[in-house]
């Protein structure tokens with residue numbers, strides 16, 4: 399019998415031997431009880447054996463790290479950064495304040511926030527050579543492609559960034575990254591539509607400056623609409639981190655080789671470019687176009703239930719309740735549409751939600767609107783083309799990527815990420831010379 403109740407007893411039926419593996423707990427035992435996979439290596443069929451591995455394609459049930467940054471309770475629809483609920487942060491904080499919180503663990507005091515904001519504001523410019531590099535992308539190029547390429551190129555401008563063990567050095571690159579993301583994003587957009595670049599205006603705040611770089615034309619100063627700037631700021635807060643998702647995991651994995659943060663972050667952004675990660679809000683807009691009008695919604699829902707497609711923007715691997723970010727975005731949509739005019743697709747979306755939330759199929763499978771259900775409608779109403787959606791996602795998520803990267807570097811348990819495999823290929827074979835093949 400095991401001596402410790404916080405343990406797992408495993409009997410290997412190949413040998414009859416019994417092993418006791420300690421169970422480790424996080425802050426919330428319901429979501430954070432685990433065994434250490436390395437403990438399985440003690441379990442061997444013979445002394446010559448390598449030891450037992452756990453097989454888990456796609457990390458369906460594997461914790462890759464211990465983290466103190468973000469917590470999600472998918473059953474209850476809870477998302478917290480450093481312990482603070484997302485709804486409250488969206489209501490009371492600014493994006494740069496939340497960025498400070500995510501990176502440092504504490505909300506900034508007034509002087510700390512002022513200093514942080516000043517530092518970020520004075521790093522918004524980019525090197526002229528980097529601008530010329532962006533010019534080299536084909537006209538009409540996808541802005542996310544040129545965004546990823548330009549972020550990767552930053553490492554050539556800041557070669558000292560490879561010194562990832564120095565805290566001071568990391569802090570310098572972190573400020574640069576957060577400051578330059580809107581500039582690179584706006585330049586990628588302007589290049590994709592063939593407009594001249596607009597340089598940062600340091601008298602504007604983070605999102606106001608971004609809007610100016612995106613949309614300023616011949617006027618001497620861009621007039622920022624405060625409602626839209628605030629809405630963008632809130633959307634940035636909602637997208638700042640989401641614990642161990644595909645791109646955060648990419649950032650950690652690439653960064654574990656101790657490469658500079660620009661190269662690692664370009665890889666994380668590339669992961670986000672994939673349609674299964676950053677592309678769902680675009681799919682929602684396409685779906686709404688396809689449905690066409692409110693009275694076609696019942697027919698569309700019937701089609702989804704009979705397996706002809708999915709209700710895009712519904713369901714989530716982790717959330718089995720209303721995504722808390724979707725709640726905030728739904729409220730935000732009304733404020734944005736007051737300024738931009740109502741996106742006509744909203745009525746279709748509201749009808750879809752109303753019918754789906756009353757339908758046994760969706761109730762039984764715990765399918766609720768996720769962050770992407772309403773975000774695309776807002777971005778479209780604000781004037782963003784769908785190609786900009788993953789770029790818009792990458793600007794705030796940069797904060798989460800860097801926080802996850804730094805936490806990984808500081809974690810004494812972490813080494814270069816290198817999973818194992820279960821080999822299913824051929825046994826050793828004699829080499830066949832070309833003339834004897836086939």
Ligand code: ACO
Nearest residue numbers: 674675678702708709710711712713714715763765768770
């Ligand atoms: N519409 C209709 N049925 C759905 C949907 C949906 N959107 N999502 C899941 N289901 C059904 C599945 O068919 C399955 O039914 P079954 O049990 O009868 O086979 C059941 O619900 C469970 O679905 P899974 O695919 O196992 O759920 P999983 O956790 O793997 O998928 C995912 C999550 C990919 C998000 C899925 O819900 C989906 O495809 N949603 C639509 C796309 C989307 O909105 N993606 C954005 C996610 S948020 C983000 O990435 C930022």
